[in-house]
Amino acid sequence: MRATIERASPARTVRRPTRPQLVNWGVTAALLLFVLLALPQLMSLYYVDTMTQVAVYSMVTVALGLLVGRVGLVSLGQVAVLAIGAWVAARLLFATTQPYPLVLLEAGLITMLAGLLIGLPALRLRGLYLALITLMLAGAITVVLATVNFPNGGHGFTGYNGSLVHIPPIRRPSIAASDPAYFRYSVVVAILMFALVLVHIKTRPGRAWAAIRQSEPAALAAGINVWLYKLWAFALASFITGVAGGVLAGAVHYLYSIGFPTQDSITLLAVTLMGGVYSLWGAVVAALLYQFLPALLNNWGVSADWLIILFGVGVLQVLTTAPAGLADQVPKDLARLGRFLRGRLRPRPAAPESTK
Amino acid sequence: MIEVEGLTVRYGGVTSLDAMSLTFEQGTCGLIGPNGAGKTTFFNVLSGFVRPAGGTVRAFGVDLLSMAHFRRARWGVRRTFQTEQAIEELSVFDNVAMVAEHSGLNRATRRRDVLDAIGFTGIDAGPETKVRTLGAGQRRLVEVARAVVGRPRLVLLDEPAAGLPDEETSHLAEVIRGIPEHTGALAILVDHDMSLVSACCQTTAVLDFGRLIASGPTAAMLRDDDVIRAYLGVA
Numbered sequence: 158m159r160a161t162i163e164r165a166s167p168a169r170t171v172r173r174p175t176r177p178q179l180v181n182w183g184v185t186a187a188l189l190l191f192v193l194l195a196l197p198q199l200m201s202l203y204y205v206d207t208m209t210q211v212a213v214y215s216m217v218t219v220a221l222g223l224l225v226g227r228v229g230l231v232s233l234g235q236v237a238v239l240a241i242g243a244w245v246a247a248r249l250l251f252a253t254t255q256p257y258p259l260v261l262l263e264a265g266l267i268t269m270l271a272g273l274l275i276g277l278p279a280l281r282l283r284g285l286y287l288a289l290i291t292l293m294l295a296g297a298i299t300v301v302l303a304t305v306n307f308p309n310g311g312h313g314f315t316g317y318n319g320s321l322v323h324i325p326p327i328r329r330p331s332i333a334a335s336d337p338a339y340f341r342y343s344v345v346v347a348i349l350m351f352a353l354v355l356v357h358i359k360t361r362p363g364r365a366w367a368a369i370r371q372s373e374p375a376a377l378a379a380g381i382n383v384w385l386y387k388l389w390a391f392a393l394a395s396f397i398t399g400v401a402g403g404v405l406a407g408a409v410h411y412l413y414s415i416g417f418p419t420q421d422s423i424t425l426l427a428v429t430l431m432g433g434v435y436s437l438w439g440a441v442v443a444a445l446l447y448q449f450l451p452a453l454l455n456n457w458g459v460s461a462d463w464l465i466i467l468f469g470v471g472v473l474q475v476l477t478t479a480p481a482g483l484a485d486q487v488p489k490d491l492a493r494l495g496r497f498l499r500g501r502l503r504p505r506p507a508a509p510e511s512t513k
Numbered sequence: 514m515i516e517v518e519g520l521t522v523r524y525g526g527v528t529s530l531d532a533m534s535l536t537f538e539q540g541t542c543g544l545i546g547p548n549g550a551g552k553t554t555f556f557n558v559l560s561g562f563v564r565p566a567g568g569t570v571r572a573f574g575v576d577l578l579s580m581a582h583f584r585r586a587r588w589g590v591r592r593t594f595q596t597e598q599a600i601e602e603l604s605v606f607d608n609v610a611m612v613a614e615h616s617g618l619n620r621a622t623r624r625r626d627v628l629d630a631i632g633f634t635g636i637d638a639g640p641e642t643k644v645r646t647l648g649a650g651q652r653r654l655v656e657v658a659r660a661v662v663g664r665p666r667l668v669l670l671d672e673p674a675a676g677l678p679d680e681e682t683s684h685l686a687e688v689i690r691g692i693p694e695h696t697g698a699l700a701i702l703v704d705h706d707m708s709l710v711s712a713c714c715q716t717t718a719v720l721d722f723g724r725l726i727a728s729g730p731t732a733a734m735l736r737d738d739d740v741i742r743a744y745l746g747v748a
Contacts, residue, residue, distance in 0.1 A: 361614050364600075364603060364607055364610065364611035364614070365611065365615070367600045367602060367603055367611070368600060368611055371598060371600050372594075372598050374560075374562055374594070375594060375598040377560070377561070377562070377582050377583050377586075378560050378586060378590075378591070378592050378594075379586055379611060379612045379615055379616075379659065380583055380584075380585075380586025380587050380612065380615035380616050380617075381583060381586075381611075381615050382583045382615075383583065435602075
């Protein structure tokens with residue numbers, strides 16, 4: 158502790174990246190290049206489709222992680238938000254010849270408006286009550302979607318013609334018509350959405366959300382418009398989830414309301430917590446758990462229902478021993494294991510000779 | 514200057530502030546009293562967290578109670594809390610910048626204002642240091658830096674020295690004493706550490722059961738029989 162008060166030191170400090178940051182960026186860039194260039198060549202079409210779903214759901218989990226981890230808002234309505242994005246994108250893709258990126262943008266923006274409605278209760282509620290309300294709203298949306306059905310090339314507002322045969326597939330962008338190309342397309346969209354989140358959490362909104370999560374009264378005392386920033390978080394999360402819905406529409410070609418059960422939002426929250434809500438890597442881990450693991454078990458002939466038990470145990474383990482999730486815990490454990498092994502393999506110093 | 518007139522706060526059947534009338538002139542003023550006397554409630558009224566049942570508060574000629582709570586920081590009301598509120602995951606700089614960017618400060622000078630506030634408090638760590646790596650005393654200084662960044666008009670300090678060792682408390686006292694001169698703001702200090710209040714405050718007001726029982730020069734207040742009786746509970 159200094160004995161005297163140091164007055165005004167307004168010199169500008171230049172933020173140079175630290176060595177761990179440089180390593181992190183290098184590893185991320187190498188991994189992305191591998192995923193984009195090499196991965197589709199190394200996998201069968203079954204796993205290419207699965208990894209496309211991983212890219213889609215990584216956007217959903219990064220949005221959910223933003224709400225839960227950055228702002229402290231628990232939403233159990235994200236699967237319904239995803240369904241809205243998919244519905245809007247499908248309708249636009251059937252009704253117009255707009256470029257795919259424009260459709261994704263529109264799907265994101267329209268879903269954002271719907272997400273704001275879901276987020277309105279968050280202005281007054283937190284914790285369990287907010288989770289309950291968002292779950293109920295999601296249930297209501299699912300019922301509405303089951304009634305109006307997903308567009309299948311019909312006319313009118315809903316774009317549903319009641320036919321179950323000769324349904325045209327939802328189109329993909331011309332540059333990504335094949336499955337490997339669409340996988341790459343999905344990964345690029347996911348990277349853009351992750352970058353959008355990163356920009357937010359590193360700047361003014363991210364600091365405001367951190368303050369709100371810490372303490373709403375303290376955030377108010379700091380001059381933060383808590384209502385505005387909570388709605389902002391819901392809007393951003395809904396936009397990203399809506400874009401993910403648009404990508405999902407092109408990935409699966411055919412959409413049915415049965416594919417968006419309300420209870421999946423609970424599983425989605427569980428895997429998001431397991432992956433880690435405080436880091437972007439956590440969202441990727443969560444999407445792998447949510448989509449890749451069931452596909453793997455399915456390929457091995459094991460029922461994916463066992464995952465419910467596994468996820469339950471996983472959430473318990475994460476909440477009790479690793480609140481930052483697997484994305485934080487696994488690297489630490491591996492480093493600890495490395496130190497342990499180095500210590501075991503290192504030759505021990507010779508014992509001092511006896512003085513007898 | 515703050516002029517408080519007939520300020521009354523009720524929680525159900527409990528009167529937390531009972532027709533409090535008081536003027537805080539300038540410099541650093543103390544506000545003391547036993548637990549439950551209404552000190553934090555008074556701060557909560559000034560911050561906009563509690564709507565009073567009656568009374569007025571005029572701060573530098575402005576009707577403070579008619580202002581939305583989040584606008585008060587922009588106007589110049591800043592505060593610290595009894596429980597520490599520095600955000601662990603952010604750096605020292607970002608903690609202070611978070612207040613600066615919601616306080617209507619000029620964007621061009623914001624970075625300089627933030628570094629100026631950090632320098633003023635004498636935080637013994639670089640601006641990019643994560644708050645979670647700091648000790649309790651340094652975290653308290655981060656909170657004070659958040660309260661003095663830019664152009665505050667009213668700085669409310671709610672037990673900033675709670676739990677700190679003597680050495681850190683004496684540094685904190687030096688910082689608090691310097692707030693009016695450094696920022697031009699009126700500072701109000703609530704604390705149970707009478708040596709800190711004596712060291713920082715020219716004048717002090719004393720609350721007991723929501724009522725103002727005395728106010729005047731700090732030294733005289735600490736010798737006042739009513740004040741001693743309120744604190745020690747002597748009949």
